[in-house]
Amino acid sequence: MPRILIAFAVLVCAAAAARLDAAEPQLAHMVFFTVTEDTEQNGEALIAACQEYLSGHDGTVYFSVGSRARDLEREVNDRDFDVALHLVFADKKAYDKYATHPRHLKFIEENKDRWSKVRVFDSYLSQPDHDSIPTAAKGFAGMLRGRVVGTQQGQLTVEVAEIAKVWSHSKAEAPKALVGKNVVVKAREGAEQIARFISAVKAGESLELDVANREGDTLTLLELTERQREQVKE
Numbered sequence: 001m002p003r004i005l006i007a008f009a010v011l012v013c014a015a016a017a018a019r020l021d022a023a024e025p026q027l028a029h030m031v032f033f034t035v036t037e038d039t040e041q042n043g044e045a046l047i048a049a050c051q052e053y054l055s056g057h058d059g060t061v062y063f064s065v066g067s068r069a070r071d072l073e074r075e076v077n078d079r080d081f082d083v084a085l086h087l088v089f090a091d092k093k094a095y096d097k098y099a100t101h102p103r104h105l106k107f108i109e110e111n112k113d114r115w116s117k118v119r120v121f122d123s124y125l126s127q128p129d130h131d132s133i134p135t136a137a138k139g140f141a142g143m144l145r146g147r148v149v150g151t152q153q154g155q156l157t158v159e160v161a162e163i164a165k166v167w168s169h170s171k172a173e174a175p176k177a178l179v180g181k182n183v184v185v186k187a188r189e190g191a192e193q194i195a196r197f198i199s200a201v202k203a204g205e206s207l208e209l210d211v212a213n214r215e216g217d218t219l220t221l222l223e224l225t226e227r228q229r230e231q232v233k234e
Contacts, residue, residue, distance in 0.1 A: 024091040025124040032081035034117040043067050046083050046114050053107035059094020130157050131181040133217045139171025141212035148205045156185045184218045194221050197232050
C-alpha cells in the first residue's frame with residue numbers, strides 16, 4: 001500500500017509540474033539595431049546574419065527580421081534604428097537556451113562591428129483564454145457538447161466535452177481533437193436570434209452547439225436547437 005501511495009503522489013506532483021510548465025507565459029524578445037554605417041548593404045548583411053544564426057532555435061514560436069519602415073515618419077515613430085529583430089519564445093527556459101547557444105554567440109562575435117547601438121526589449125505575453133483549434137480539427141462542422149467557461153461581448157468560450165455529431169461537409173481530419181480544448185464560439189453574421197442567445201448564456205452552463213470552423217481559431221454557431229430558440233423567446 002505505501003508503494004502505491006508513493007507512486008500516486010509522484011504522478012500527482014508530475015501532473016502539477018506539467019500544469020505549471022504549461023502556464024508559463026511566452027517571452028517576446030525584440031531587438032533594434034542601429035548600423036555603424038547607414039547603408040543598404042550593411043542593413044542587408046545584418047538581416048542575412050540574423051536569418052542564418054538566430055532563426056530555427058528550439059522553443060521559438062515566432063521569428064522575423066527586417067529593415068525600418070522608412071516611409072512611416074509620424075511623431076510617434078521611433079526612427080533610431082535600422083534593423084528590427086522579433087523573436088517570441090515558448091517560455092523563459094527556451095529564451096535562456098537561445099541566449100547561450102553557440103549560434104547566438106557566434107552571431108554576436110561576427111556582427112558586433114556592424115552596429116553602433118543595440119536596444120533590447122523583453123516582455124512576457126499575456127496568455128489567451130482560449131486554445132488554438134488543432135490542425136486536425138480545422139474545418140470541423142457538427143454538433144459539440146461542452147461547458148461555458150467564459151463569456152464576452154458577442155462570444156462564448158466553451159470547454160469541449162464531446163463531439164456529438166459530424167456533418168457530411170466537415171473537413172476536419174480528426175474532430176475529436178477538439179475535446180478538452182477551450183474554443184471561442186461566435187454567432188454567424190446577421191443571425192440576430194443566435195446573437196441574442198449567446199448574450200443570454202451564463203458561465204457554467206452546459207450546451208449542445210451546432211458549429212463550424214470557417215476561419216482562424218473560432219467556431220461559428222450556425223443554428224439553434226429547438227430548446228435554445230424557445231429560450232430566446234422567453
